[in-house]
Amino acid sequence: MKNPVARLLDSGNLVVSDGDHEKNNARDIIWQSFDxxxxxxxxxxxxxxxxxxxxxxxxxxxxxxxxxxxxxxxxxxxxxxxxxxxxxxxxxxxxxxxxxxxxxxxxxxxxxxxxxxxxxxxxxxxxxxxxxxxxxxxxxxxxxxxxxxxxxxxxxxxxxxxxxxxxxxxxxSDCDIYGLCGAAGICNTNNSPRCECLSGFVPKSPEKWKAVDWSSGCVRETELDCGTEVGFLKYTGVKLPDTQHSKYDLKISLEECRRSCLENCNCTAYANADIRNGGSGCILWFNDLMDIKGYTTDGQDIYVRMPASELVFALILMLAFWRRKQKKEGKKLTDTNRFIINRNFACNRTTSETMALNKIETEDWELPLVDLKRIVKATDNFSQDNKIGEGGFGPVYKGKMNDGKEIAVKRLSKNSGQGVDEFRNEVSCIAKLQHRNLVTLLGCCTEKGERILIYEYMTNKSLDSFIFVDQSRNLLDWPKRHHIINGIARGLLYLHQDSKLRIIHRDLKASNILLDHEMNPKISDFGMARRFEGSQTEGNTARIVGTYGYISPEYAIDGVFSVKSDVYSFGVLLTEIVSGKKNRLFSHPNHSLNLIGNAWKCYNEDALSGLVDEAILDSKNQMEVVRVIQTGLLCVQEDPIDRPVMSHVVLMLSSTMKLPHPKKPGFFMERKLRDADCLLSNSNFSSGNQLAITTILPRE
Structure with a gap:
């Protein structure tokens, strides 16, 4: 090449060609940056x-x-x-x-x-x-x-x-890490613990498995024998196992694929290569089934080879279990009409609410029904001595079941603005979600017109009872607060990105963060939450719900909510955790800014020590504290486009990467709290079904 010519194409590709023979086509390109x-x-x-x-x-x-x-x-x-x-x-x-x-x-x-x-x-x-x-x-x-x-x-x-x-x-995520569950193990982000063995398999090393080390994987309970009959167990919606050692034929049908696997004693599983138009092509596995992940909508089907005796035994167990269940619960089902939640089920708050609550739907969101008598006994007939809190939904009671298990009982008040929609919404959002930073829903009750939710009991109650109470605030040093912050962030990331549906909480606040006996945070109260399906990224509503001081500007003003609405609320919460002050009730002798406005002012004046709670001022982790404050300000930026998504927030909090400078936050202007606002704030007002917009008044 005597006359090389370099060109930067509109596509962004830098190409080098021979100028003497250049014909402007791909064959004349000698080198290109796209490679x-x-x-x-x-x-x-x-x-x-x-x-x-x-x-x-x-x-x-x-x-x-x-x-x-x-x-x-x-x-x-x-x-x-x-x-x-x-x-x-x-x-x-x-x-x-x-x-x-x-x-x-x-x-x-x-x-x-x-x-x-x-x-x-x-x-x-x-x-x-x-x-x-x-x-x-x-x-x-x-x-x-x-x-x-x-x-x-x-x-x-x-x-x-x-x-x-x-x-x-x-x-x-953890389930994306290659081979986390080992051979014949399946990982599911909605399960805890994450890993389990495929049916017919058991842990190869039970001791390691109990110690949450699943790398050794699983082995068959009954070895495959080429001389015995075999069948296939279908798994739906999974990430297919590692295909490095697989064989494939893109021209045959699924039935031909099954026959090919049956004819080879070493074949362990088969699946379609292409799922379009009913499926076509064939993939065959001959080694250990490695790196399987459970899905709900994005995965595909696989058929795992099993001894016929195992399949028959599994069928007998399922049939026997079903018969026992029908015999045991048949009368209860007749008397109470077991309450099963369907995410497509919708009902309005009418005089027929009880009928709607007792309606049996398809089993998309099945949840155990607990007898009202058991709940009454556990709470000593909803005794005031057992009352541990109250919100927009109604009172919450501590209870103790016959087996000694402590529970939290959330009972819809007759005077509550919430009804069947919110009750159904909370159950449908959280019933099948499992994450260590989400509160666990154990059951519900709909007898005699009641609407009761039963949760795991949180020993240390809610976060607001610590950070906003002088006597308790000193119990939360910086490592504990940082641990709580990271836990909340991971819980939100799960809701926004890793759960089966994208869920917007819409009422994230300190009182909705519960703390267990080890001070692990758990997000609660999903009555206002909304689910996004498919490619949906935002929604719009004429009924603004949430809590004063935590609502994002675009939601309060235009009724537009998205994951960025929750990010805004999280940013407010971060600032409250660091400062030990409430956003709306914050006061300062030199200005009338709310807490977010004060944080913005301190940041710009390089005076963040004036924002930090005295209980953690002696912390040796000052850089970590500053990083959290800066992350909080990035989360409350006025334009939702500028706010990070939760995956970035988690990274910001857990790494030392350089953070961008935040832009002006939303709802930080100077304001004068009206008497009515103060009354609402002092009563820990939650909007329920009412309009809740932070009052913004011009600078006087």
Whole structure:
């Protein structure tokens, strides 16, 4: 090449071609930057392998946010068996996408929920690669970036502000860690503990399993014997096992796939390669089933080989259990019409509420029904001596069951503004959610028109009883407060990103954070929560609910709520935990700003010590305290676009990465509290079904 020519194309690709023979087509390109992605994939760039030339296009993280040298994480296609992508940390497998199933990678959430670009996975004899393209020339500019800590950020260019905004973040949760549950183990983020063995398998090392070390995996209770009959047990909605050692045929049906597995004694499982149009193609596994993750909507089906005797035994057990249950509970079902929640069930607050409560629906949200007599006995007939609190829903009582288990009983007050909708909403939002930082719902009761929820009892009650009470505030040193802050953040991250549905709490505040005997925080009270499905990212309502001082500006003014509404409330809560003061009741001798306004003022004047609670002023973790304050201010920025999502908040709180400077917060202007507002605040007013907007008055 005597006359090389370098050109930067509109696509962002830097190409070098021979100027003497240049014909402006791909065959004349000698070198191109698109073949060496660095830490970023952009539209039109391939991630994968050219099987003809051997070119391997993979992406690598930076060492840090300001050091572009090669970091610890690599995203790379593995062409062995049925192709899949791995993220490696150093030389170790860190996480896995699962194979492409025609719509998405089976182990990853849908990467393009709003359809702003098209995805393509090419798999033929010449090349295997993943690529995305904008839908049209006017679509948003998108890029994917692997961060120094291994997350994948989806960024969209904001033409108005001339900045890249985070659209979506793929974070590696515990169940995404490669092989967390070992061979034949399945990980589910909604379960605690996370790992369990597939049916017909038991822990290989029961001692390690009890110690929450699942790496040794599971082994079959009954070994497969080629001379005996076998069948298959179907698992629905999972991330398919590691396909490195699998075999595949893209042309046969699922039934032919089953027969192929039956004919080979070493075949352990099979599944469709493509789930579109009813399914097609075949993947066969012959080794241990490694790295399976449980899903609800994003995964696919797999059929695991089992001895016929195991399948028959399982069927007999299920039938016997069903018959015993019918015999034991048949009368109770007739008398009380067991209450089963369906997320599609809706009823209005009418005179037929009792009929609505007793209606049996499909079992999407099944929850144990507890007899009213047992609850009355446990609470000593709802004795005032057992009353431990009261909110917009009604009073809460401490109870003790016959087996000694302590419970918290939440009873809807007859005078409450809340009704069946809120009762059903709370149950449907939390009934099947399991996270160490969410309160556990144990059961409910709807007898005789009652609406009662039964929760695990929290020994240390709510967070507000510590941080806002002088006698108790000194019990919370900085390590305890930091532990509580991180726990709340992880609970919110689960609700916003990792749970089966995206859930917006809409009433996050100190009194809705409960503390167990080890001071672990648990988010409670989901009566105002809303669920988002599919690609939905925000909602709108004419009825504003929540609590004074915690409501975001866009929600209070326009009725628009999203995950960023909860982020705002979390930012207020952070500032309250650090300062030991309430946002709305805060007063200062030199100005009339609320707590958020005071935090903003202290930050700009580099005087944050004036904000921090005296109980933690002697803390040796001053930099950590400052970091929390700055994170809180980032969360309460006026424009929701500027606020971080919870995955970023968790990272900010747990790392030493440099934080951006926050912009002006919302609802921080000077104001004068009216007498009526003070009365509401002093009574710990929660809006329930009423309008609740923080009063904003101009500077006098």
């Amino acid at each position: 060496y992605p660095g830490d970023t994939l952009i539209a039109g760039m391939k991630a994968g392998i050219d099987l003809v030339t051997g070119l391997d296009r993979y992406y690598t993280s930076w060492k840090s946010v300001d050091d572009p040298s090669t970091g610890s994480f690599i995203g790379r296609l593995d062409p062995n068996g049925f192709p899949q992508f791995f993220r490696s940390k150093g030389y170790d497998k860190w996480s896995r996408t699962g194979p492409w199933n025609g719509r998405q990678f089976s182990g990853s959430p849908k990467l393009n929920p709003d359809g702003i670009y098209t995805e393509k996975f090419v798999f033929n004899e010449k090349e295997i690669y993943y690529m995305f393209d904008p839908i049209n020339s006017t679509s948003a500019n998108v890029r994917l970036k692997i961060t120094p800590n291994g997350d994948i950020k989806h960024l969209i260019w904001n033409h108005q502000k001339k900045i890249w905004m985070v659209y979506f973040t793929e974070m590696v």
